Amino acid sequence: MNLKDVIQGINVLDINGELNIDIDNIQYDSRKVTEGTLFICIKGFTSDGHKYIQSAIEKGAKAFLVQEDINIEGYTFVKVEDTRKTMAKVADNFYNHPSKKFEVIGVTGTNGKTSITTFLNEILSSDYKKVGLIGTIKIFDGEKEVESNATTPESIDLQECFNTMVNNGCDYCAMEVSSHSLVLNRVDETEFKIGLFTNLTPDHLDFHKDLDDYRDAKEILFHKTTVANIINIDDNGGKQIYENIKNLKTPAYTYGIDNNADFMAKDIKIDAKGVSYRLITPTYEEDMFVPVPGKFTVYNTLAVIAACYMLNIPKEVVINGLGKTNGVAGRFETVPNDKEISVIVDYAHTPDALENILNTAKEFAKGKIITVFGCGGDRDTTKRPLMGDIAQKLSDTCIVTSDNPRTEDPVVIIDDILNGLDRDNKNYEVIIDRKEAIGHAISMANKNDVILIAGKGHENYQIIGKTKHHFDDKEIANEFLRNK
């Protein structure tokens, strides 16, 4: 594509060099530059893309989008105010506005995004639609699965992914939209048909100033939609967002259990097999069963039902689809065994999620509840003591261990967790090594006990320092259960 077309519509401050050149690739990471690339220099949190101009030239970059005054003979420099923001526009131009060519459904909120996008994918696929998926567990581009490195990819990667999905004949894309992505312009220029909001509870307060700031970030999604916004009205953050967006051109709809809503669940029953409820929509009522336990499943499925309603998916497809769902990998996933112990692997990595999952386990536990959990390193530290408190109060025994320590010392992370629990109550233990901790939980469990292994869910790795080691909670639990 001609550079003039690539930068069409952007606010240019200055140009040095020739604009009438062909661009074959756009890239924000010098390590991925190829011949004919427009390299976008981003001033980041840890590094500065402007430092890599020389190495990008060596790899074949021809043109640069910059925030500084730079002029090198034979290359083109386009200066703009904010390269990160402009990058989204450039990416949308380069891939020819792919999000407008199919139906993108965006899901935001602290918990439930992966669960909802997975359900949506399952249901829309069963209606013979081709569905792309973007989220924490994986990316599916309509033909193949690609490893996911983030919940929401960088703008260039995102627009490239949309383009591949469109070329692969996808009708829909169900995607998770993280608060980071909304603030860091990753989803700018994306046209969402539907925006869904799940809930807002403390997380990522290392990145957002406070909970209000975090909520404002989430609200951005609902200003980018064209067909419908769907909001959990039982959630305080949801209520506030609804107030702010209810009069926008795109209509807003609500779902909930406790408050009057467009999509409601009544007569809820929850047990170890799943949830059942009476579904009330604007035009029909139905008895629902979903084989995934937890009150949060009621919320997640109401959101899915509302989205499918707005997309005119036949109600039978939605109801039957949810009734047969395989659940979501690493979300309330049980590890089958012949010891009559309920071993549950779950991705609860926030105080709210941990509380919900433990309350769900409590509703059907016939024996003791043993919780194994830790907190991730290089992430929000304020959630650590809160999770310690919740795990201790809602378990008979809790084993505090490591999650992904990343570049932090696991002992320091565990200490932060211990600051939230009552050290005089000896119902907790500390075992730094996660494998050992899981083994210990299984060795101490008796028939009818519930073991909750929380925090890592589907992850099949542990990040220590900057290295990913193979590690899979389910696999390890299985190994100990076999030998018990």
Ligand SMILES: CC(=O)N[C@H]1[C@@H](OP(=O)(O)OP(=O)(O)OC[C@H]2O[C@@H](n3ccc(=O)[nH]c3=O)[C@H](O)[C@@H]2O)O[C@H](CO)[C@@H](O)[C@@H]1O[C@H](C)C(=O)N[C@@H](C)C(=O)N[C@H](CCC(=O)O)C(=O)O
């Ligand atoms: C805080 C944050 O989100 N940072 C993201 C951001 O990094 P950054 O802008 O600070 O980049 P930087 O490392 O300072 O580098 C600046 C520029 O130099 C470039 N560079 C750097 C080195 C080099 O050799 N050559 C080169 O060109 C980089 O590619 C970048 O363009 O842009 C990078 C490129 O897209 C991301 O990889 C990086 O995500 C980091 C790794 C991260 O951990 N992000 C997490 C917190 C995140 O995004 N999480 C959310 C939510 C998770 C959830 O709740 O589900 C997510 O959506 O995943």
Ligand SMILES: Nc1ncnc2c1ncn2[C@@H]1O[C@H](COP(=O)(O)OP(=O)(O)OP(=O)(O)O)[C@@H](O)[C@H]1O
């Ligand atoms: N609607 C919900 N409300 C509260 N907790 C939930 C909800 N749905 C799922 N959970 C809990 O949160 C955990 C994470 O769920 P899920 O992976 O769907 O969330 P997510 O929003 O995708 O998280 P992430 O920000 O890591 O991408 C689950 O393992 C479960 O314990």
Ligand SMILES: N[C@H](CCC[C@H](N)C(=O)O)C(=O)O
């Ligand atoms: N998307 C979340 C996942 C956290 C999962 C947990 N296992 C951890 O490593 O903290 C994050 O990056 O904050």
Ligand SMILES: [Mg+2]
């Ligand atoms: Mg997710």
